[in-house]
Amino acid sequence: MFTIAALYHFTRFEDHAALRAPLKAVAEAGDVRGSLLLAGEGINGTIAGPRDGIDAVLAHIRGLPGCAGLEWKESTAEEAPFGRLKVRLKKEIVAMGAPGLDPAEVGTHVAAADWNTLISAPDVAVIDTRNAYEVEIGTFEGAVDPQTDSFRDFPAWWEANKSRFANQRIAMFCTGGIRCEKSTAFLKAQGVEDVFHLKGGILQYLEDVPEGESLWQGGCFVFDERVAVGHGLAELPYGLCRACRGPLVESDHARPEYEEGVSCHRCIGVHSDASRARFRERQKQIALSKARGEAHLGR
Numbered sequence: 001m002f003t004i005a006a007l008y009h010f011t012r013f014e015d016h017a018a019l020r021a022p023l024k025a026v027a028e029a030g031d032v033r034g035s036l037l038l039a040g041e042g043i044n045g046t047i048a049g050p051r052d053g054i055d056a057v058l059a060h061i062r063g064l065p066g067c068a069g070l071e072w073k074e075s076t077a078e079e080a081p082f083g084r085l086k087v088r089l090k091k092e093i094v095a096m097g098a099p100g101l102d103p104a105e106v107g108t109h110v111a112a113a114d115w116n117t118l119i120s121a122p123d124v125a126v127i128d129t130r131n132a133y134e135v136e137i138g139t140f141e142g143a144v145d146p147q148t149d150s151f152r153d154f155p156a157w158w159e160a161n162k163s164r165f166a167n168q169r170i171a172m173f174c175t176g177g178i179r180c181e182k183s184t185a186f187l188k189a190q191g192v193e194d195v196f197h198l199k200g201g202i203l204q205y206l207e208d209v210p211e212g213e214s215l216w217q218g219g220c221f222v223f224d225e226r227v228a229v230g231h232g233l234a235e236l237p238y239g240l241c242r243a244c245r246g247p248l249v250e251s252d253h254a255r256p257e258y259e260e261g262v263s264c265h266r267c268i269g270v271h272s273d274a275s276r277a278r279f280r281e282r283q284k285q286i287a288l289s290k291a292r293g294e295a296h297l298g299r
Contacts, residue, residue, distance in 0.1 A: 001076050001078065002048045002049060002076060002079070002080055002081065003048065003050070003074060003076055004034075004075045004076065005047050005048070005058060006045075006072060007043070007044070007046070007058075007061070007070060007071070007073070008043065008044040008176070008181075009042050009044075009061075009066075010041055011041075011042045011043075011065065012042075012066060013041075013042065013066075014065070016038040016040050017038075019038055020038055020087050023036065026057055027049075027053070027087065028085060029053075030052065031049050031050060032047050032050075032057050033047065033048055033082040033083065034046050034047035034048050034049075034081075034085060034086075034224070035085075035088070036087045038088070038089055038090065039089070039090045039093045042093050043061060043067070044094060044178055046223060047085075048077065048080060048081045048224070073200060073201075073204065075233045077226060079225065080225075082224060094151065094182055096151055096179075096182045096183070098155050098186050100189075101182060102185060102189075105185055105188050105189070106181050106184045106185045106195075107180070107184030107187070107188065108195070108196045109197065110196050110198055111199050112198065112204050112207075112208040112209055119142070119215065123169055124196075125144060125164075125168040125170055126144060126171045127170060127171070127172045127173075127183075128143045128144065128145055128172075128173060128174075129151070129154060129172050129179045129183045130174050130221075132147045132149060134221040136247075137218050137219045137220075137247050138218025138221075139216075139217065140173065141215045141217055143173075154183055154186070158190070168194075169194040169195075169196065170184075170192060170194065170195045172184055172196070173197060173198040173202060173205075175201050176200070177201040177204075180198065181197075183197075184197050202216070203222075203233065206220060206229065206230065206231050206232065206233055209231075210231075211231040214231060216231070219238065225240070227247050228247055237250070241264040242279065242282070243262055243263050243264065244266055244267035246266050252264060259276075261279055261286065262276050263276060
């Protein structure tokens with residue numbers, strides 16, 4: 001059994017580059033895999049591994065400047081959800097392209113237990129801050145879908161649509177909470193006062209709120225090999241396009257645009273012939289590794 005920890009924490013690192021090597025060393029020593037991002041504004045990532053390895057990494061992160069209050073979301077998986085470890089340096093731990101935001105000036109956190117009451121109020125507009133391919137497989141009843149391809153598109157979408165939400169309170173949500181930290185900070189900077197977001201994100205809601213009381217519809221896309229989860233964080237039967245990393249249902253495999261590891265109906269016109277040739281070679285190596293009973297690091 002693998003323990004999965006999804007985490008983020010906004011804090012000010014004076015020299016985030018100096019934190020990379022020690023953090024990577026602790027993770028490697030504990031056989032922890034996944035992805036961790038370090039920036040001047042904090043840390044973000046999802047990691048998986050044995051219980052003691054995850055505990056060692058979390059303890060190390062809590063010891064970093066300003067990270068004593070780190071919170072994280074845990075789940076489990078029968079198979080390793082990541083093939084390798086990546087610890088990367090970034091300009092932002094979640095890229096929005098809106099410089100100068102103060103993540104300390106965010107919307108009001110709303111616990112999962114109180115979320116239904118808030119979003120059912122007639123003066124509340126509910127906005128899904130995730131990308132279109134995530135919204136496609138599940139969202140909250142009545143939520144507005146900005147239909148963005150990237151989180152960087154959100155500021156422009158808001159500028160073009162803000163008049164729709166005059167005199168309304170705004171409730172925002174995302175997978176684990178990090179995009180809401182920035183999107184609500186953005187709205188606050190734009191002068192919107194009554195802004196709320198779901199504490200712990202969809203994942204916390206799906207864990208805490210019984211299915212019979214839930215206003216969530218469908219599955220929640222997650223950025224690992226589980227692809228999507230439902231109530232109780234149970235894995236759902238979705239596959240993954242290795243080219244665009246979007247979710248697939250079984251019927252998508254029968255579409256003419258689908259080629260395993262190379263393309264799907266979402267990305268068939270996106271990649272060049274050279275890229276698709278590279279993807280085919282990668283898929284070939286994955287198949288060879290599987291036949292040998294080995295994990296392929298490029299998956």
